[in-house]
Amino acid sequence: MPYLRYNDLDTKPEINSLCTLLYYSGYLTMVPGSLVGHTVKNVKLVIPNREVACQWILWIFEVIGMEYAKTNEIYESLFKKDIATFCNKFPSLYMEVVSCFDIADLKRGKLYETWYHIFVLGALAMYHGVEYRVESNREAGVGRPDVRIIPIIQNKTVSITYEFKRSDDVDFRIMKQDTTDALDQIFDKGYRMSLPDHVKEIVEVGIAFCDKVAFVSARCLKRNKEGITTNEDWTVVSEWETGKVK
Numbered sequence: 025m026p027y028l029r030y031n032d033l034d035t036k037p038e039i040n041s042l043c044t045l046l047y048y049s050g051y052l053t054m055v056p057g058s059l060v061g062h063t064v065k066n067v068k069l070v071i072p073n074r075e076v077a078c079q080w081i082l083w084i085f086e087v088i089g090m091e092y093a094k095t096n097e098i099y100e101s102l103f104k105k106d107i108a109t110f111c112n113k114f115p116s117l118y119m120e121v122v123s124c125f126d127i128a129d130l131k132r133g134k135l136y137e138t139w140y141h142i143f144v145l146g147a148l149a150m151y152h153g154v155e156y157r158v159e160s161n162r163e164a165g166v167g168r169p170d171v172r173i174i175p176i177i178q179n180k181t182v183s184i185t186y187e188f189k190r191s192d193d194v195d196f197r198i199m200k201q202d203t204t205d206a207l208d209q210i211f212d213k214g215y216r217m218s219l220p221d222h223v224k225e226i227v228e229v230g231i232a233f234c235d236k237v238a239f240v241s242a243r244c245l246k247r248n249k250e251g252i253t254t255n256e257d258w259t260v261v262s263e264w265e266t267g268k269v270k
Contacts, residue, residue: 102242156173158173207228216253
């Protein structure tokens with residue numbers, strides 16, 4: 025295989041070739057104990073150390089066309105429970121990123137799918153590691169939230185849940201309703217359950233996309249009961265949406 029292209033990476037042989045290249049270049053290493061015998065075809069690969077992880081982060085943001093400092097500031101606002109900043113600034117970030125895609129050449133579903141993977145990559149690059157675990161489409165409650173960022177150390181107490189919706193129209197009312205539906209889904213599916221005991225606050229975010237337009241609704245919740253919780257054991261302390269004025 026003379027070269028690899030991003031568009032080719034939807035096939036397993038191409039992905040395997042890329043992983044092999046990264047492994048022998050030192051950008052990935054094998055998890056100890058994942059190789060059994062000499063004929064096994066699948067092993068677990070991880071980033072070997074913090075220095076290489078920093079390089080991965082720079083690469084990811086270069087590939088997905090997002091400026092790290094600006095993106096980090098917007099995402100970090102949620103951990104500070106500043107949902108107003110996220111709701112008001114995220115749509116501009118989204119438009120900036122997807123502007124590099126030719127919507128005329130992409131079906132709406134394909135654009136949405138492309139952005140979804142960009143969002144997950146960005147979240148993984150910024151947060152997955154020692155302090156947080158980033159989950160995408162993993163079981164929680166009675167459903168599969170699109171993305172959850174869960175703190176895994178005791179002094180980090182804020183968890184974030186994202187639910188995405190694809191809107192049929194850029195009409196403000198339609199997109200707002202879709203984000204309301206996203207937040208309702210977080211509640212109805214019990215995504216607040218199964219969080220570690222040290223999580224004291226949750227930020228729930230519903231994002232609706234249509235072409236190059238995004239609309240966000242978000243709320244902050246505070247735990248009012250120790251131990252195993254249900255949906256009712258969390259109290260909403262603030263809410264915000266795109267376009268709302270402080």
